[in-house]
Amino acid sequence: MTGFRLETGGRVDRSQPVRFHFDGKTFQGFAGDSLASALLANGVMLFGRSFKYHRPRGLVAAGSEEPNALISVNRGLGRFTPNLRATGVEIHNGLKAFSQNRWPSLEMDFGAINDRLGMFLPAGFYNKTFMWPRSFWDKVYEPAIRKMAGLGDAPTAEDPDVYASTYAHCDLLIIGAGPAGIDAALGSMDSNKRIILMDEQDELGGGALADPSLWPWLERSVKALSDAPNVTILTRTTAFGYYHDNFIGAVQRLIDHLPEIEDMPREKLWRIRADEVVLAQGAIERPIVFGGNDTPGVMLSSAAKVYANRFGVAVGKALALMASHDSGWHDMFALAKAGVGISAIIDVRESVDSALMHEADRLGITVYLNHGVVGVNGRHGVRSVDICDYGNQQVRRIDTDALLMAGGWTPSVHLWSHSKGSLKWRDDLGAYVPDQPNENVVCVGGCSGDWDFGKGAIIDMLPTPKDQSRIKAFVDFQNDVTAKDIKLAVREGFRSIEHIKRYTTNGMATDQGKTSNLNGLQIASSALNQPVPDIGLTSFRPPYTPQTFGALAGHAKGALFQPTRTTNIDSWAQAHGAVFELVAQWRRARYFPKPNENMHAAVNRECIAVRSSLGIFDASTLGKIEVVGPDAAEFLNRMYTNPWKALEPGRCRYGLLLKEDGFITDDGVSARLAHDRFHLTTTTGGAARVLNMMEDYLQTEWPDLDVWLTSTTEQYAVIALQGPNARKVLEPLVEGIDLSAEAFPHMAIREGRICGIETRLFRVSFTGELGFEINVPTAYGRAVWEQLMAQGAQYDITPYGTEAMHVLRAEKGFIIVGQDTDGTITPFDAGLDWAVGKKKPDFVGKRSMARPDIVAPGRKQLVGLLTDDPHIVLQEGAQIVADPNQPIPMTMIGHVTSSYWSETLGRSIAMALVAGGHDMTGDTLHIPMPGKTHTAKVSGVVFYDPKGARLNV
Amino acid sequence: MILIHCPYCDEKRPEIEFANAGQAHIARPLDPSGQTDAEWEAYLFIRANPRGRHHERWRHVHGCGRFFNAVRDTVTDKFEATYKAGEPRR
């Protein structure tokens, strides 16, 4: 059998031929054709191979419910799109489309051997066969299955296209522009409502596009809506998901139908918030389940009408109809009028309306009532069908080259179900229809079950005198699920339709069972001997049809995936060859290599410079919070472990912040500027979290406190000037601040000017050297930095990065929250009990420090580790054991949290969390690493200048 | 995407402007040190996980910054009410 172009008819533009390619062969269609209609017109019936059995498959439908005809389109490097439905691809000159899941070719397919082995591939076959051993699944079974059973190839090159996105708000959103949707739009057009009318097809009309008698009405209606200023019409736009509070996601396809890829986005994601939604998605015709119903040339009756009336294509020369529903008869009458040859109407019912019989008689169509198809002859196309007279069980053969199925209709309740609207079963339709809404939404037309297609009989599958166990009667064409599979699942004990679905995979393909769910339910219902409503219905989930990741990602990819925060000094670091790293969203200079210097050498040089003369470091990313108000000191006293009330203005304090569970969550040095004003600092990554936590306590636990919190992280550039020569460099640049050791001691803050700019100057040190942290308004950061570089040249001032910063602080035993702590570490575990105000009656986390588990022995505690071989630098994260000779799996008593080479000390240093570690000083522990187990002695965490003499200058 | 009514801004705004902040109406004990281990455990760790009406806190973090209380149905995700911190339980 072959389809062909009718002499007349259809909405295609016969004056505009279009040349396109399918599997390398060139074809011609007309403007307005889908790939499916154009190939049909060229006599192509074979569109692909099925998923599991590699059976030859043709078109079933004409719309987005098409389960079989999945194809790939290639538009050049990075523009390869698999798994498109041929029914939804508009042809254009030069289109390159390919069939899928076949090798070496569509006609000669090696995988079709699976079909002969079909009796060995029942439901649950993969689960049953490939359960064991586990390693075989990953290495052998899954790759082999993926190669054989598959959809199209995933593209490998980066997608060069741009995807747009937009938000829209409207009073009325109408989804689906068939007659019902258009009527809804016309009915509201004269109001002041902002209306959006969308349809997934390239033109409005839906079912009316296949009914020439409606075309004059359609043309008038589309013109009226197009002219209305309050109506936005979106074609080629699929509403793929219906979310809370009338929020609808839709994707508009902008260029895939164009012969040239113009300089515009490929697709546009619409996020629409609508006051009211009208769903007019129509209904999908149901196939009939019988042996051979997947043969190319067996398709939905309504689809044949669409191909004839909309595209001017006959799907065959002598069409037969297998019906259980009146609508197929009307389709046959329409096809006859369109000039398509008719072979016969076969209906499973014993009688139908006399009007149908009369019309068939008038058109000279042979009718077989109480008959059913029991065999389809032909593998790559229908040659004839065998039908059985259910009255006398006689089988006869009918010549036909296309067998149409009219099994009734399934309302498209997908989006309704996304919105959590409830469904009710209607016995007369054999379908679920919308019941109670959960949003401000109504269903109109076919998707509400309201149609004028006539009536039908509800059947699970066609009776057959053949051995049921030997026929393949397909329910889910895309996932190759047969009636036999569903019955087997029930025999094996599955009862819930959700389990039957997952076991058989019925309805789990990319079409989400648009043509298979209801037939699957009916068959399960018969097998379970329970009415359908008692079995339930599987859930519908977005997307309605598959959408591209590109459309969902939009611009949020590559460098735009998330913002990169940079400091005012970042540009200087860039210009001076810094190697950067990301810390949370901040880009920070990691080290500043000189020519031919590797990281190790650069970091050693930077560390030595700080210890011997002078280093300069961009600390602008430090979190900063301004705490202001009469109760500011009281508030901090309650938040931090330390006492704050007695802190003099002009002095700083190391603050330790716990969560209410007693575990360290943040730390930082903070300064009291005035009686009612503090300048807090937090860790770089913790700034937002700490502010949120403080706001929480302030707003909800202690609203009586008169305190205001303001994030000032981005208001200040912070330059750390560290090293014995720090004061000498500052002196000529600073005004209004006495920098002498007596007037400006360690852990103090002064306000004045530097290089003429207002500054909050901290005397603090995260390195153990004489140090200052210079806060200036952000915009002046780089300018002040450059002045310091110039002034510091005489001392060989050395910019250093985060890597040297880490080494320097580790030499002094200063912890990094989140590296040396992990959310389960108390101040005592970290050796920071000195920072806890013992006399304070309360602070956040205090009560938890007396919890039974926290006072119990054996907790992991922070210690220093000195390797016996001083040249071994332990791996951070390496596990620690007490006895290296114990059997595997060993008892791990802790892990290394920080580990560096210290050029200053000429050896490696490390910190670790070790169970009971505070009582192990001097003990030898063992650290298994790749290749060797190393030994190390437990020490204190301060490796350099333990008395802090270098700060007292 | 849910719309949430902020009782301070008195506007319905998309949920991406808000952050959930856990169960509502769990006041920090006035004298934590006076709490038994069991009482402190209940305050710190024990939370409701109802099917249906749930009292929870939200913060209009990308708006006014205020914490407020809400009653949300955990089955339907519908907000029954939102109200200012400090107001009686609804």
Ligand SMILES: [Zn+2]
């Ligand atoms: Zn607000």
